[in-house]
Amino acid sequence: MSTTERPRILVVGGGYVGLYAARRILKKMRYGEATVTVVDPRSYMTYQPFLPEAAAGNISPRHVVVPLRRVLPKAEVLTGRVTTIDQDRKVATIAPLVGEAYELPFDYLVVALGAVSRTFPIPGLAEQGIGMKGIEEAIGLRNHVLEQLDKADSTNDEEIRRKALTFVFVGGGFAGAETIGEVEDMARDAAKYYKNVSREDMRFILVDAADKILPEVGPKLGKYGKEHLEGRGVEVYLSTSMDSCVDGHVVLKNGLEVDSNTIVWTAGVKPNPVLSRYGLPLGPRGHVDCETTLQVKGTDYIWAAGDNAQVPDLVGRKAGNENAWCPPNAQHALRQARVLGDNVLSGMRGFPQKDYSHANKGAVAGLGLHKGVAMIVMGKMKIKLKGRLAWYMHRGYHGMAMPTWNRKIRVFADWTLGMFLKREVVSLGAIETPREEFYEAAKPAPVASAPKEKTEAKAKEKTEEKAKAS
Ligand SMILES: Cc1cc2nc3c(=O)[nH]c(=O)nc-3n(C[C@H](O)[C@H](O)[C@H](O)COP(=O)(O)OP(=O)(O)OC[C@H]3O[C@@H](n4cnc5c(N)ncnc54)[C@H](O)[C@@H]3O)c2cc1C
Known part of the structure; x- marks a missing residue:
């Protein structure tokens, strides 16, 4: 400094x-x-x-x-x-x-x-939940969700499979509705690469304590957003909250209980x-x-x-x-x-200060590829859009609002590539622990006497067991 x-x-x-x-x-x-x-x-x-x-x-x-x-x-x-x-x-x-x-x-x-x-003292939340406030969380969630598909695809244990394929999102504002919309879209699309996981095997649940979702776009579009997500198979539970999620066992106030490895917390800030x-x-x-x-x-x-x-x-x-x-x-x-x-x-x-005043211009939300809602305020008029057109508005608005031309161009380039190439569905979960493999390779080899010690310990265990049994 x-x-x-x-x-x-x-x-x-x-x-x-x-x-x-x-x-x-x-x-x-x-x-x-x-x-x-x-x-x-x-x-x-x-x-x-x-x-x-x-x-x-x-x-x-x-x-x-x-x-x-x-x-x-x-x-x-x-x-x-x-x-x-x-x-x-x-x-x-x-x-x-x-x-x-x-x-x-x-x-x-x-x-x-x-x-x-904004969190509450819900048992299990701190240990099991993930937020959506930073890029680290967004990428962590992506890797985690794809890893759940990998797990489900490779196990014979039905309980592990069901837990891996159940995804719970708490909070249905901008952040929650957009995140479940995008992640559900990506996960179900990824299912086509998995032999033992189908789109229908996945269970997506959205919970909100309020009686509506997406309040930012008004009641009509919020209702549309809910029905749209339900049409895609998302279970939406309103006027209810999560009581606990200890070890991934989610208990909702309305009585629903599910096991899930994925609890995304977007219930406000x-x-x-x-x-x-x-x-x-x-x-x-x-x-x-x-x-x-x-x-x-x-x-x-x-x-x-x-x-x-x-x-x-x-x-x-x-x-x-x-x-x-x-x-x-x-x-x-x-x-x-x-x-x-x-x-x-x-x-x-030493000059006078200006007042801040701004009239709401509306809101746009993406709910997955080619899906969205938008409310544009023009004077006293409110234009409500849904579906593909709203999704274009969402991308157009945010693409242009992204700071710096460098970033705008990169974002539009990502979207353009996405139109021609298939969506990338690889999970890079190990990126969060990059030194693990190297550590395994570099850590000192076990001392030569170890096997002998092991055999002795086993022999001792056996003698003790025999003594107990007699
Ligand atoms: C998932 C998601 C989707 C959203 N979608 C929309 C949308 O579609 N439309 C919309 O209008 N809004 C949206 N928002 C809200 C919008 O992003 C925020 O309102 C906006 O970022 C607020 O800007 P800010 O500068 O107040 O805070 P931030 O952008 O969060 O910046 C705060 C900064 O303070 C830093 N900081 C924290 N602690 C310290 C410290 N002790 N010392 C120094 N620095 C510190 C943080 O690292 C951070 O960089 C969304 C938010 C989220 C999370």
């Missing part, structure tokens, strides 16, 4: 908001006006709306992430976590990937930590809990409390936006809903980041 004479703008989090805000500041900043430092435990930004497609193998994992150092060449990018903020001294504590934590002074602060999976150590004003659900200018309440040098911020929704409030807040989605995160970037520069230069 460099020492700097210039004021430092510290951006905590290099996700959607962090990346776009830093780019905006760097683009509009005068030469040498400030040092922009971005801190994130990952060296890349993840385009989360593409995680379900990455899990299905439609997009290469590397193309779903954007390397921070490459797209922010003028920024100082540090890989680590910001663990605390001392507002009196204007100092952040950074825990780097390796080595001792250190302090970093700043003049202006952007808080863009996003959200983490909550603001990053590390915020409680930053000393910032927080709302009732743990979000940083912001003004309409994205300035953190009671401060004139700290801004926050995205999933970790509670930002008044001016459009909703103008329409009469006094308690309207911006929902946590990419649509707001991206636009808030731009206003935030401008406001940081204005704050630094």
